[in-house]
Amino acid sequence: MKFSTLEKTGAVILICAWIVWGTNAIGNVLVSVDEHEPVGYASTETDQEEVLTGEQETEVEEELDVAALMGAADxxxxxxxxxxxxxxxxxxxxxxxxxxxxxxxxxxxxxxxxxxxxxxxxxxxxxxxxxxxxxxxxxxxxxxxxxxxxxxxxxxxxxxxxxxxxxxxxxxxxxxxxxx
Ligand code: HEC
Missing domain, CATH: 1.10.760.10 (Cytochrome c-like domain)
Structure with a gap:
């Protein structure tokens, strides 16, 4: 099976969402109520940043691909x-x-x-x-x-x-x- 970029991006976002959710769930169990919030927020922000960077990289890659593919085209x-x-x-x-x-x-x-x-x-x-x-x-x-x-x-x-x-x-x- 082949997956389009969109499907792959979707999968990555889903997985990240699960990680965030999972981290929060574990955090709830391990960390006392006072400490919990900052920990939860920090990890959410980091994960969102990672998703964004991932998307930007995919776009740049596609652009480079067309130039590279045209260079090698027959x-x-x-x-x-x-x-x-x-x-x-x-x-x-x-x-x-x-x-x-x-x-x-x-x-x-x-x-x-x-x-x-x-x-x-x-x-x-x-x-x-x-x-x-x-x-x-x-x-x-x-x-x-x-x-x-x-x-x-x-x-x-x-x-x-x-x-x-x-x-x-x-x-x-x-x-x-x-x-x-
Ligand atoms: C079943 C018929 C059909 C086939 C097969 C087809 N085309 Fe087309 N193509 C069209 C039609 C009809 C249009 C005009 C579309 C419109 O006006 O909405 C078009 C438009 C285009 C245009 C835009 C042209 C312009 O002047 O802006 C390009 C480029 C093009 N086709 C390339 C291809 C290539 C390359 C292939 C093969 C890989 C292909 N087409 C296969 C019917 C076809």
Missing amino acids: PAAGEKAFGKCKACHTVDQGGANKVGPNLWNVVGREKAKTEGFDYSSALQELGGEWTYENLYKFLKDPKDYAPGNKMTFGGLKKSTDRADVIAYLREHSDSPPPLP
Whole structure:
């Protein structure tokens, strides 16, 4: 079984909550009423701090991951993985819009801007550019990234597949943007 970062964070928070509760329960038994309160408060604060630091570290790690993954990504492998997208997307310059928009120039370009394609409002309202990180998150779970969008695709589960596909898309551009 694989657990998402969210599930892992949730588990960590739960475990910390149990530790805090457990410490208090033991404290109640061991420490006299007068001394109890300060001990209880001190341990609660420390545990909360640990949870926060843990979350921040996870976020930083994800950012570094995208840069590192892009550095190691293989456009040729991306072409193969893009087989899953071909039913709906062309990627060559001047390619047709199919079920999904043509993807020439998509990396670094504004979102939802392929000419002549009728985007959902969910995608149009995202705003901003398709950065490496945005694409990485979108391709991991399109529905989660842009709820209500009409790309009916479950996402690429392997992080290396996502990076490879993005590297392949990057090459299909007038001037490929620099890697992160
Ligand atoms: C079942 C059809 C389908 C498949 C399969 C599919 N897409 Fe899409 N894709 C769409 C549609 C439809 C949209 C437009 C979504 C909207 O407007 O809500 C879209 C939008 C996109 C966009 C945003 C384009 C823009 O101009 O902002 C990207 C990037 C993208 N798809 C990449 C991919 C990649 C990479 C794959 C394969 C891993 C893939 N898609 C698989 C249908 C699909």
